[in-house]
Amino acid sequence: MSLSNLIDDWSRYRKGREEGGFHDYEHMWGMSIDLNKCIGCNACSVACYAENNLAVVGKEKFEKGQGMHWLRVERYWDEPDLGEERTSEFQQHGASFLPMMCQQCNAATCEPVCPVAATYHTPDGLNAQVYNRCIGSRYCSNNCPFRLRYFNFWSYYEDSWPAPLQMQLNPDISVRDMGVMEKCTFCVQRIRTVKDTARMEDRKVRDGEVQTACSQTCPTGAIEFGDMLGMYDPETGVAETRVTKMWRKHQVELGKTKQNKQTPEMRGYRVFEFLNTDPCVMYLDRVREV
Amino acid sequence: MSFSKIKRRDFLKIMGWGGVGATLVGCDLPTTVTLEEGKEKVVSYLMPEEYVIPGVGVWYASTCQQCPSGCGIHGRVREGRVLKLEGNPASSVNKGRLCQMGQASLQAHYNPDRIAKPKIRRGSSLVDATWEEAYGLIAEKTANISGSKFAWMTGSVSGHQSVLLQAYLESIGSGNHFVHETINNAVWAKVCQDMLGDSNPRIRLDKAQSMLSFGADFLGTWGSPLHFSTEYAKFRTSPRGTLIQVEPNMTLTGANADLWVASRPGSEGALALGIANQLVSKQGLSMSGLPNSVQSLIRSYTLDETVTATGVDADRIADIAATLKRRSPSVVLAGASAQGHEHGYQCVAAAMVLNVILGNIGKTIESNGEFAYASMAPVSGNTHSLVSFSQAAADKRFDVVFFSGVNPVYTAPKSLGLKESLANIPFKVVFSHFNDETTAMADVVLPLASTEEDWGTHVAPYQAGVGEISIQQPLMEPLSTETRGFGDIVLTLLKKRKETAYEGFADYYAYLRNAFSTIPAEHKNGASDEQFWTDVLAAGLIDVGVKKTSLKVKGVEFDMPKEMGNSSAMILAPSARLGFWDGRHANLPWLQEAPDQISKVVWDSWAELHPSTAKKIGVKEGDMVKIASASGEINVKVYIYKGVHPDVIAVPLGQGHDAGFSRYAKDRGVNSLSILDPKVDKMTGELALYSTNVKVTKAAKTDDVLVRFGGSETQVGRKLVSTIPADVYERTEGGDHVA
Ligand code: SF4
Ligand code: SF4
Numbered sequence A: 001m002s003l004s005n006l007i008d009d010w011s012r013y014r015k016g017r018e019e020g021g022f023h024d025y026e027h028m029w030g031m032s033i034d035l036n037k038c039i040g041c042n043a044c045s046v047a048c049y050a051e052n053n054l055a056v057v058g059k060e061k062f063e064k065g066q067g068m069h070w071l072r073v074e075r076y077w078d079e080p081d082l083g084e085e086r087t088s089e090f091q092q093h094g095a096s097f098l099p100m101m102c103q104q105c106n107a108a109t110c111e112p113v114c115p116v117a118a119t120y121h122t123p124d125g126l127n128a129q130v131y132n133r134c135i136g137s138r139y140c141s142n143n144c145p146f147r148l149r150y151f152n153f154w155s156y157y158e159d160s161w162p163a164p165l166q167m168q169l170n171p172d173i174s175v176r177d178m179g180v181m182e183k184c185t186f187c188v189q190r191i192r193t194v195k196d197t198a199r200m201e202d203r204k205v206r207d208g209e210v211q212t213a214c215s216q217t218c219p220t221g222a223i224e225f226g227d228m229l230g231m232y233d234p235e236t237g238v239a240e241t242r243v244t245k246m247w248r249k250h251q252v253e254l255g256k257t258k259q260n261k262q263t264p265e266m267r268g269y270r271v272f273e274f275l276n277t278d279p280c281v282m283y284l285d286r287v288r289e290v
Numbered sequence B: 001m002s003f004s005k006i007k008r009r010d011f012l013k014i015m016g017w018g019g020v021g022a023t024l025v026g027c028d029l030p031t032t033v034t035l036e037e038g039k040e041k042v043v044s045y046l047m048p049e050e051y052v053i054p055g056v057g058v059w060y061a062s063t064c065q066q067c068p069s070g071c072g073i074h075g076r077v078r079e080g081r082v083l084k085l086e087g088n089p090a091s092s093v094n095k096g097r098l099c100q101m102g103q104a105s106l107q108a109h110y111n112p113d114r115i116a117k118p119k120i121r122r123g124s125s126l127v128d129a130t131w132e133e134a135y136g137l138i139a140e141k142t143a144n145i146s147g148s149k150f151a152w153m154t155g156s157v158s159g160h161q162s163v164l165l166q167a168y169l170e171s172i173g174s175g176n177h178f179v180h181e182t183i184n185n186a187v188w189a190k191v192c193q194d195m196l197g198d199s200n201p202r203i204r205l206d207k208a209q210s211m212l213s214f215g216a217d218f219l220g221t222w223g224s225p226l227h228f229s230t231e232y233a234k235f236r237t238s239p240r241g242t243l244i245q246v247e248p249n250m251t252l253t254g255a256n257a258d259l260w261v262a263s264r265p266g267s268e269g270a271l272a273l274g275i276a277n278q279l280v281s282k283q284g285l286s287m288s289g290l291p292n293s294v295q296s297l298i299r300s301y302t303l304d305e306t307v308t309a310t311g312v313d314a315d316r317i318a319d320i321a322a323t324l325k326r327r328s329p330s331v332v333l334a335g336a337s338a339q340g341h342e343h344g345y346q347c348v349a350a351a352m353v354l355n356v357i358l359g360n361i362g363k364t365i366e367s368n369g370e371f372a373y374a375s376m377a378p379v380s381g382n383t384h385s386l387v388s389f390s391q392a393a394a395d396k397r398f399d400v401v402f403f404s405g406v407n408p409v410y411t412a413p414k415s416l417g418l419k420e421s422l423a424n425i426p427f428k429v430v431f432s433h434f435n436d437e438t439t440a441m442a443d444v445v446l447p448l449a450s451t452e453e454d455w456g457t458h459v460a461p462y463q464a465g466v467g468e469i470s471i472q473q474p475l476m477e478p479l480s481t482e483t484r485g486f487g488d489i490v491l492t493l494l495k496k497r498k499e500t501a502y503e504g505f506a507d508y509y510a511y512l513r514n515a516f517s518t519i520p521a522e523h524k525n526g527a528s529d530e531q532f533w534t535d536v537l538a539a540g541l542i543d544v545g546v547k548k549t550s551l552k553v554k555g556v557e558f559d560m561p562k563e564m565g566n567s568s569a570m571i572l573a574p575s576a577r578l579g580f581w582d583g584r585h586a587n588l589p590w591l592q593e594a595p596d597q598i599s600k601v602v603w604d605s606w607a608e609l610h611p612s613t614a615k616k617i618g619v620k621e622g623d624m625v626k627i628a629s630a631s632g633e634i635n636v637k638v639y640i641y642k643g644v645h646p647d648v649i650a651v652p653l654g655q656g657h658d659a660g661f662s663r664y665a666k667d668r669g670v671n672s673l674s675i676l677d678p679k680v681d682k683m684t685g686e687l688a689l690y691s692t693n694v695k696v697t698k699a700a701k702t703d704d705v706l707v708r709f710g711g712s713e714t715q716v717g718r719k720l721v722s723t724i725p726a727d728v729y730e731r732t733e734g735g736d737h738v739a
């Protein structure tokens, strides 16, 4: 494989979403997270632990950065956009919270580096991880600009779920073992269940029918989840989903490295958009009275 | 048993529907369900042929018991196991949402350290026993007890558990019910009662344009946190409300404030009066509705005087007043850090005075109505009960005490001497899930079924104008055959006391089933008895309405001690978090590993210090400090940030449990409640939690490190969280959601 071939392939892959050719997407699951509503309460994170069989690793391993929080609520004290905070005596505008899960990038930097294609893009627009194909090279994790991939350095089964705690484990998904990479799946098992039901009822999936665990529990409704390709609803005749509406309103488009907003002040943005990974998670600016 | 022997009014009382008198016409005694049938229904609802479809999750409604708010939940059950909880969208309390404590309720249920068998004390140890032995011993010890010698300490309680509990107290002839919660709104409730004629008014965040909160952590621990979180989302949509939070150390609510103001604990009342002064003198508002003495008190808090008393900048005080006036209607709240003083009542009263001056009463503070069935109405806990119980125990007033839903040996400051006084109580029965500090001192331990295994009815203490009874139903078979539901235990105890009225009920389920058969017909909407019951279980709740009430502003006189706020001694802030709550959830691994919302510490305690104070003491993050009060000392690692008043050291609640509580809480951190002085709010008797002076010194470092989530405290110039000013938001998104 020559270098030019490699670059060419990557470039076609990268543009697959806009220009077609690599995927015929059935869905494109995406999110909108409103930082004006998020209160940093951490309910989403614990809901994810409960839904997705996330291991509790304990203090010592957590210290080494081995915590398995697929959704972590980051908290920052500075406000680069407002400036003044550094000099003031108090934290006068409170904190800045950022719920961070896998951004399900459409041009995911983690995918092409996997030597065994254990992480790949599904026709649902998901960045998937095939556990039993993963050999634990950890290249993907190194290549994730958001550091949202979590590696099983240990086998946690016994320590994390002493009987009868293991009875809570969600049978819809596996418990990952040592040597395997894992991360937020957009609750793929919930998507699967809804798709199966819809298929059995011979109909299309409806907007709002799939709720991720984090979005469902969020006390302020900060997280919207849905299909970025829209969904045709025969009753309302509308093809927009709640999430596409949010993206349109806030003038953020998939497949762009730099948004060309008509109203630049609309709040939508993607973290590290300039890195060109095309995340499917849009954030809405935090708001403060100043 | 035949119901005909019991008078109708008595019968209604037994079933919890008493207390509404004349409105109960047309109520029928149960006809469709006999007790025999009731018995048959006692089998688990998990009858395989009907309810278990392999591979398919089925959702059942129930009620969260992780804090007293009473959120409705849905539990996902598959192959006989409950796997996941969500909020019940039909519940007006939480509208389908759940907090992290609610999510983690499953780990209390499946906890490897749950008590699985009754225990009886033999000498210095508790040994396994049978229920017969436990009940036998209780019957023996309570056989001829005089009412005044018996007491029952519980957490907040409501619904039919409350009805049975009261019946038991009555059967003994005792009025000694101590209801204890460390996290409470007791002073707020008393002030509301005195000044508005309603202890539990409805707060309309959705209508408010601005909020001033003196330490009311309504997103975390004040009132009904999930309910207020859903309301907060409305408050923040256009026109976006402004939140000003005044408190000694940052709570979750403070972390979301537009303006966060550090207050020296105890100065909140002075600040409120100073703002009132500005509203009257500069913003043209009237205080004519207030008693003359309060008016002159407000006049005395001139800007200069307020600055001296509080240390808050003059401009800031004027600004807050101007904002509240401009962004009307507003709402002013007061919570733990404002009420936790010897003059806590006055501080909260001063905050309420602002609501009166600002004209908020009737606009953002409304009457909430009263739950119609008095014996099922929520009884909310406080710390006054802890203080008076400790005193009574010290005075050797009780021979037999029951404890349920409380862990006073952990929550009582050592200075109350409760642990020692418990030795004065010859016979202590503890209803418990875990071997916590209080359980360890029991003479009899009654192992409780978990929330997910038990039946119950609950009336949420804060409801927005409705009177929902939320159903708790088992989401799976009990994990241990030797645990019992709370209602079942009390019912058995009543039967053992030969209370004939209860003899006919095979168990608590049968009792509840009958209660719903005898519910006043107006609530059944014409449904057959069986249909009605099925509907209630499926919905998880039933709204039985409220008795309309109205607010009446009453002039209440109060003073404000002048000297407070001037002292320079450090004050300990035992702040609470939506997480470990009052310490009861430290045994849940998800919550131990969940980073604290503010400090991001995991698996530990920490002390929060302002950078200037840390510098003075000579400590940096992770260093150990010794915090010494007149009542004891603790050693704890520090976390340094600008969200704490320089005179304050905050040590959030939760850790510092005795070994027995669980493998997860064992040997972890400190309990800041333990070294509090036994001071109380003079008006209400509530523990003055924010008034203990401490000396803070650097202590020797240990090997034990402070582990925190996240590498960086700042965004290091990256655009991670982008912030825009509110006026830009109004310009671009205003009008979208205008009501
Ligand atoms: S649950 Fe919602 S409000 Fe809470 S931290 Fe997560 S996104 Fe934010
Ligand atoms: S979408 Fe699902 S897997 Fe991803 S963070 Fe949310 S709960 Fe976790």
Ligand code: SF4
Binding pocket: B064, B065, B066, B067, B068, B069, B070, B071, B094, B097, B098, B099, B100, B101, B102, B103, B224, B225, B226
């Ligand atoms: S607020 Fe209380 S009742 Fe509601 S979910 Fe959380 S712990 Fe449960």
